[in-house]
Amino acid sequence: MTEIQNPILPGFTPDPSILRVGEDYYIATSTFHWNPGIQVYHSKDLANWELIAHPLADVPEVDLRGTMTPGGIWAPDLSYDNQTKLFWMTYSKMNNQDGRMFDADNYTMSSKSILGPWSKPVYLNSIGFDPSLFHDDDGRKWVVTLEWETRLGYQHPGAIVLEEFDPKQGKLIGDPVRITRGGTDRGAQEAPHLYKHDGYYYLMTAEGGTGYGHAVVLQRSKNIAGPYESDPQNPIITSTPYYYYRRNDPDAGRPDLYNPDAPLQKAGHGSLVSTQTGEWYVAHLSARPLPGLHSILGRETSLQKMVWTDDGWLRMADGSNLAKASTPGMTGVELERAQRPFTLIDDFGKSTLDLHWLTPYGRPNKDWLTFQDQGLRMRGRQSFFSRMDVSLMATAVTGFHETVTTKLKFKPIHFSQSAGLVLYYDNHNWLFERLSYDERNDQTVLDVVQAKDGERTELEPIKIPVASSAAELRVTTDDAQAQFSWRENINAKWAPVGKPVDISYLSDEDIDGFTGLMVGIGAWDAYRRESYADFGWFMTETQG
Template sequence: MTMKGIREMTMINNPVIPGMAPDPSIIRVDDEYYIATSTFHWNPGIQIFKSTDLANWELIDFVLKEGEVNLRGTYTPAGIWAPHLSYDASTKKYWLAYSHMTNMAGREFNADSYAIWADNINGPWSEPLYLTSIGFDPAIFHDEDGRHYISILEWETRKGYQAPGHIVIAEFDLDKGKMMGTWQRVTQGFTSRGCAEAPQIYKHNGYYYLIIAAGGTGYAHGVEIGRSTDIFGPYEPHPSKEPIITSSPRHLFSLGDPDAGHFEMYNPTSKMQKAGHGSLVQTHTGEWYIAHLMSRPLEGTLLNPLGRETSIQKMKWSQDGWLEMEDGSNLAKMEVKGMEGVQLSSPASHDVHDHFDDATYSVQFMTPYRNQEAGWVNTMERPGYLRIYGENSLFSQVNPALMATRATSFHYEFQTRVQFAPDHYSETAGMGLYYDSNNWLYAHLTYSELSHGTVLNVLQAKLGNRNELLQETIPVPENVIDLKLIYNSGIAEIFYRLEPDGPWQVLANTIDAAYLSDEGVNGQPGEIGGFTGLFNFIGSVDAHQHDSYADFDFYTVKND
């Protein structure tokens, strides 16, 4: 075998999960690996990915899919935050702790945190067990003596106190569902970057190690670590007094800043940005890795349309018992060594192809704000098609009728075929790009009172403003059309054809869609507007009588 062949088998390319897959929490059970990630205002809640080689990950399920949470009215970027996945080897139970961020106004950040458990990673999961409302980002640690501990950020709101607050730890009786004792404040961070959050506890060679995210959700993000012989501390910071993983290694003093974009920390020499919020795992081969979030901005910009993605870094323990990256640096890498002796599986495809020939549609489909229910979306009423009943406008945070999948590449082609017979201008159906209720692009069929028939138009929402992009609509006399959207580094082009084998016609070209990104939506100066990511979608609107529906023949996304 050539050296090139050996390299291809043993190197992992980041991101391992492209598109919206932030705040990864990784565990191993035997020789299988699982990652849970945040989902914010999207349902079903909490993505679960599976891998056998750490390089290729498959979305296998969602956790919150039975109406456990109500996300209607959720503002970007609230919703389901930072799930923490753990496995209690003594009971063989999977545990998930998560926060439901319900309010971010006034920087009050009201979040209720819960824990659920299951005997199988695919569920069924228990009823949610309430933990606390002290802050957000809870994590469960199962100690060797059978005791359980919750770590979380205690959110600070008082004037004159260091934001965003303290990392706190308490013992919990998970069987009885109650806290043992009180919250113990243990640290406000291990470096000068501040914004300590997402605390996770690990035990190794007699020490408790506390891994936290720091530096905010922007370009100063990083992974910090401290250790103690007692779970409640005091915790000794890493000797470097710097993050052990980051995309921007230069020193930053940002204590007291509750969160910020820190655009000044952009690293022009790195393809990877925002590396932080890590979760540690020991492999079945005895090696150590951290899964962490990252972003990739569009070239020449600070805009990240794919949101925060999941990456992997190989780690080691130093002679004096500190965790560090394998090469001894703290700069996150786009390529890392795979597990020793583990051959990588075939590269995972992130394309989406669903012709709706089965009773269920692809697990990859998500819906903003509301649950997916057969009353408004199903493959049963017309076999071979996905039927979507129109409801609220796409500006709605209550009942938009959308089915969407995560964008995972800067270059892709998205197609669908829709059949739709509207009889009012407030009835529409089509496809497009979506970030949240205030920011989207929508090519759709609707009814024209001028021509007394179905026409094709393009509507855009940008920072909550509505804009019709076409000066003249396109007649669609047979009520069926093929639509195609090509996304190329923030530029969108939309095409249509009235015959399945006919030539594609340009509907709209060179549309600037770069604003559909974390930094392009409704943010305050110096902060990130969102941290979710771009989606492709099909959907329908009926702000008339709620009696119309659209039938979609297929849905395909092909990445270049």
């Protein structure tokens, strides 16, 4: 038996929904304001995972332009109907969070293959968020959703509601039934999933918020509509294994609940899977904050092996409820290979983008991205402060010590044209190593621009001349520090661009968000939207 190392999906991979079909395992994760929307990973051994699909890539109904962050696509639920042999994907599109209204629209869609094509999304409801679909033995289908509470004097965030879904009519039928307001006193209940085992319906939820008090909670009932009883040892997985009371507390971060003895932080939002070997695992989100509580990598996906007790409850294989940095692998299943750090090397030699590339708000299309003989051409559009038409593509930062390099050719003719390498959290927080135009000296120059809480700063008052208007740009991260550097060609030595920059503010805690740090390439043009940047290649290297 081999140990599986956590996180199994490092970097921005929150809200996992795990599924097995035969000997194939799949995990779907949230993408929020990033397109194409919903990431699906595949594995044979539960340890090594490959990104294989974006189910919303060809769904024109999904438009994330203008979405407030961290809105967008939330908590996808991946399920499989053994009777019809169809995959189902159920998800929320969060449109607004102002006024604590949480205006969400919930959908489901199906496909004969995990790779698609997927059916047109079917609208379910707007009662709340985090819907999931359960296929009962009798062929009936049920949706459980967090009903978001907006009334004063009522317990927040609300109840888990059960509704029946009729796929022939393509809609929910009957009235919603409130089946629980929480299995613990942690509050902030969400992310419901239904399972059936040995005659019981099991309801798995996330409680305690998305921050340091997060947890996986289990309840059960002989009747799908309840009443549900809580596991006497809830929560079954967490980073804070002690009792605390936070019902009706809207704070999701809860940094005061940080547990210095926990190998993983923020463990919660679980999803259950049984293996072909008859074993059980829960995939859950987690985080690895740096000192000072800065989770720059965002929320990641981890795995814990579980066992059923004689009285029908789930426990972690080691008997505790504290999420671990490793978990036992499947009995008799050797890992295909050792788990390795993620690396993206892209020379843009294909006619389509690598699946690891994501774009914020707007979709990638030929209006601003075209493939050339020697790379990728990107047309500059709105600045990175925009939530509309942004020319930026990025991939998740997956390690604390990462080097990212790109080759760029760009000849601006106006000071409002820029192109280069970007570390990006959201439209208000990023760092941009760029080529731009020095009007006084009529030349291309290099510098670093910072966005912090929506404020823009040029970090280096001295602009570096780039005579050829071409350069290789690099950023190297070392925990909470990032050093930008450059060289004009492959024969030149790397030279620093300014001093190391503190990137701890590009974290969930500092921004009060729950996405993660991304790295990529981008361009803007506030002159005439006519300038183009040519990127020859892009490469990430993660050291451990």
